[in-house]
Amino acid sequence: MAGDNLVIRSARLRDHPEGLVDIAIRDGVIAEIGPALGVSLDNQIDADGGLVTVSFANPHLHLCKVYTLLMMDELALQDYHGEGMGKAMTAIEQAARVKDHYDAGWIIENVRQAMALAAHYGNTHIRAFADVDNKARLEGVKALIQAREEFRGIVDLQVVAFAQDGIVREPGAEKLLRQAMEMGADVVGGIPWIEYTDADVAEHVRICFEIAEEYDADVSMLVDDAGDPGLRSLEVMAVEALRRGWHGRVLAHHARAQALYPKPYLQKVASMMKQARIGLVTDPHTGPLHARVKELLAEDVLVCLGQDDISDAYYPFGRNNMLEVAFLASHLLWMTTGDEMETIYDMITTRALAAIGRQDVRLENGAEANLVVLGQGTILDALRFHDAPRAVISHGRLVDQQKMKKMAKL
Numbered sequence: 001m002a003g004d005n006l007v008i009r010s011a012r013l014r015d016h017p018e019g020l021v022d023i024a025i026r027d028g029v030i031a032e033i034g035p036a037l038g039v040s041l042d043n044q045i046d047a048d049g050g051l052v053t054v055s056f057a058n059p060h061l062h063l064c065k066v067y068t069l070l071m072m073d074e075l076a077l078q079d080y081h082g083e084g085m086g087k088a089m090t091a092i093e094q095a096a097r098v099k100d101h102y103d104a105g106w107i108i109e110n111v112r113q114a115m116a117l118a119a120h121y122g123n124t125h126i127r128a129f130a131d132v133d134n135k136a137r138l139e140g141v142k143a144l145i146q147a148r149e150e151f152r153g154i155v156d157l158q159v160v161a162f163a164q165d166g167i168v169r170e171p172g173a174e175k176l177l178r179q180a181m182e183m184g185a186d187v188v189g190g191i192p193w194i195e196y197t198d199a200d201v202a203e204h205v206r207i208c209f210e211i212a213e214e215y216d217a218d219v220s221m222l223v224d225d226a227g228d229p230g231l232r233s234l235e236v237m238a239v240e241a242l243r244r245g246w247h248g249r250v251l252a253h254h255a256r257a258q259a260l261y262p263k264p265y266l267q268k269v270a271s272m273m274k275q276a277r278i279g280l281v282t283d284p285h286t287g288p289l290h291a292r293v294k295e296l297l298a299e300d301v302l303v304c305l306g307q308d309d310i311s312d313a314y315y316p317f318g319r320n321n322m323l324e325v326a327f328l329a330s331h332l333l334w335m336t337t338g339d340e341m342e343t344i345y346d347m348i349t350t351r352a353l354a355a356i357g358r359q360d361v362r363l364e365n366g367a368e369a370n371l372v373v374l375g376q377g378t379i380l381d382a383l384r385f386h387d388a389p390r391a392v393i394s395h396g397r398l399v400d401q402q403k404m405k406k407m408a409k410l
């Protein structure tokens with residue numbers, strides 16, 4: 001698929017904030033970057049001094065559940081957000097009730113709306129979880145695979161077949177996971193910490209890696225997502241990744257129990273994550289506890305931010321706007337110095353892309369153009385206003401933001 005020919009005029013780059021440059025894009029690839037380029041291409045975008053960076057990525061979204069909040073009672077939300085998150089597991093059981101009515105026919109409508117929001121907000125790469133269990137069956141996977149095809153070239157979707165209700169405690173889930181991979185899911189997803197015993201946690205992790213090996217797929221797992229300092233599933237997953245040589249192919253999500261870990265244990269886990277090149281997606285806005293981001297960054301672990309949810313049993317807000325996620329994280333992690341804001345911005349762009357295996361998305365000659373043209377000239381103001389970008393270029397093409405806005409019902 002050939003991309004567009006266009007030139008972005010008067011762009012401000014993060015590493016050269018003082019001068020403005022033009023960026024020429026030919027056949028969807030960044031061809032030239034420099035001041036006042038003498039090129040004439042089909043389309044011109046005037047950045048007018050606004051920042052141009054690589055586009056945003058959301059490495060964690062429960063996409064089959066978006067907008068299901070109104071379909072269930074408030075009970076689940078109360079349990080998940082209650083003090084200390086002691087009842088987080090009960091919340092998952094409550095949320096499972098909506099799945100009695102799972103059907104790809106209505107799920108796809110919600111998914112399209114959330115995907116259009118993503119495109120509008122310059123969020124061009126998403127790793128999305130589809131629940132796979134005896135209630136949801138393969139309906140979520142069906143809807144997400146359909147959306148992946150519909151949005152191809154606009155929002156790149158990695159579909160995670162996700163055993164939300166467990167594997168050992170949910171007989172039949174293992175078979176469904178294999179069927180989901182057979183249907184074309186991209187990533188094997190687990191949630192080992194919700195199993196009943198330590199042995200079951202290990203078995204859950206083992207099964208996920210076995211399926212990942214069978215399908216040569218990456219692994220994404222929600223780990224240690226409750227206020228219990230005894231949770232150890234990230235460690236179990238890291239050991240499995242190291243033993244199987246799945247380096248750089250495993251992503252951890254949540255790890256909220258880290259908030260309660262003693263420092264020496266946190267350091268041990270951090271060093272295992274580095275060895276196995278396991279990244280961590282944190283979503284501090286969707287729960288009262290969160291992973292130890294600053295300490296992990298200091299240890300040079302790949303940490304990034306995710307949206308997690310959009311109006312479901314776990315979180316009432318969300319609009320696939322990663323600048324909004326970053327704005328919230330800046331407060332919740334208390335990362336408000338200039339340097340920290342730059343890091344936060346990396347956590348929704350380059351670091352988030354690296355976490356899902358897309359290190360190739362860069363603002364440099366020869367790279368496919370995945371860019372946002374922001375209305376603001378500094379990271380501070382980009383975070384402050386968290387507006388939709390002035391223009392979004394995805395997979396080498398200019399996104400029709402008006403069309404996306406309409407689809408997103410904005």
Ligand SMILES: [Zn+2]
Nearest residue numbers: 062222253308
């Ligand atoms: Zn989640």
